[in-house]
Amino acid sequence: MKISIVIRAFNEEQHIGRLLYGISKQDYPEPEVILVDSGSTDRTLEIASQFPVKIVHIKPEDFTFGRSLNMGVAASSGELVVLISAHCYPVFPDWLDLLTQPFNVKEVALSYGKQRGGESNHYSEHQFFRKYFPDNSVLQQAHPYSHNANAAIRRKLWEAHPYDENLTGLEDLAWSSWAMDSGYEIAYVAEAEVIHQHNETMPQVFNRYKREAIALKQILPNSTFTFGLFLRKWLGNTLYDLNQARREKVFVKQFGSIFQFRLMQYWGTYRGYHFAGKIDAQLHRAFYYPANILENKVAKSRNVEKIDYTQETNFL
Numbered sequence: 001m002k003i004s005i006v007i008r009a010f011n012e013e014q015h016i017g018r019l020l021y022g023i024s025k026q027d028y029p030e031p032e033v034i035l036v037d038s039g040s041t042d043r044t045l046e047i048a049s050q051f052p053v054k055i056v057h058i059k060p061e062d063f064t065f066g067r068s069l070n071m072g073v074a075a076s077s078g079e080l081v082v083l084i085s086a087h088c089y090p091v092f093p094d095w096l097d098l099l100t101q102p103f104n105v106k107e108v109a110l111s112y113g114k115q116r117g118g119e120s121n122h123y124s125e126h127q128f129f130r131k132y133f134p135d136n137s138v139l140q141q142a143h144p145y146s147h148n149a150n151a152a153i154r155r156k157l158w159e160a161h162p163y164d165e166n167l168t169g170l171e172d173l174a175w176s177s178w179a180m181d182s183g184y185e186i187a188y189v190a191e192a193e194v195i196h197q198h199n200e201t202m203p204q205v206f207n208r209y210k211r212e213a214i215a216l217k218q219i220l221p222n223s224t225f226t227f228g229l230f231l232r233k234w235l236g237n238t239l240y241d242l243n244q245a246r247r248e249k250v251f252v253k254q255f256g257s258i259f260q261f262r263l264m265q266y267w268g269t270y271r272g273y274h275f276a277g278k279i280d281a282q283l284h285r286a287f288y289y290p291a292n293i294l295e296n297k298v299a300k301s302r303n304v305e306k307i308d309y310t311q312e313t314n315f316l
Contacts, residue, residue: 110176
């Protein structure tokens, strides 16, 4: 079964080389790789050109998350299309094989894999990854949650239902909800692990959760997020993270980061839910082009040698 990989990128010179190197080390032979670039002004395209990559361009003024994905999938030729963020990279050489194995079941429309943070991620984001991407696989998921930073879909189903180009985010949730409503299945593959690197400022954290909340309100128009819920979510998750940090003996080091991240996360969510402005191309650009460019479990080990990224510097 032919596989295509679609990557969305904007000014990803710090990360794109590592991702493409990791793809080159996969056990799966020569997948088609498509990079959708939305106007990078750094060395992203220069670095990508050192690998066998097909580059698709989208103008910044035309960018939406769904539109860039649709352009990438449209340019692909695989029966399965893997979607991965430019600031992710696979941990193991069997990542691609494992992520696409669930499609041996014809009812599976989408699979997605585990995410863990890198050294630059905020402490609370590591807790988010642990909660939403557990260590155990679920090959017939009971809910529509998915994440396009590390996922795969059937191309023929995308042809029947492309990604929503008007959403300010969560186009993955909208698509997976459609798939489940249409009778298809979603699989979560914990062993198909990637490192998802973020190095966000607090205003960028606020911005991300605000745009996702605007999108969620579009997807679920009857949903609400009251000020009381904001307070409960912020305080509850802050206390949880602080307790985790205490157990991991990093309480003092991480106190400020935890307090600020959870505040920006849920205040952004609250403001997004109560956004009353016009959702247009200008809003999309404002979100994507910033002014300045549960439990403490021990992760299961795998008897598979990790990809050695020390040679990846040759491409930087």
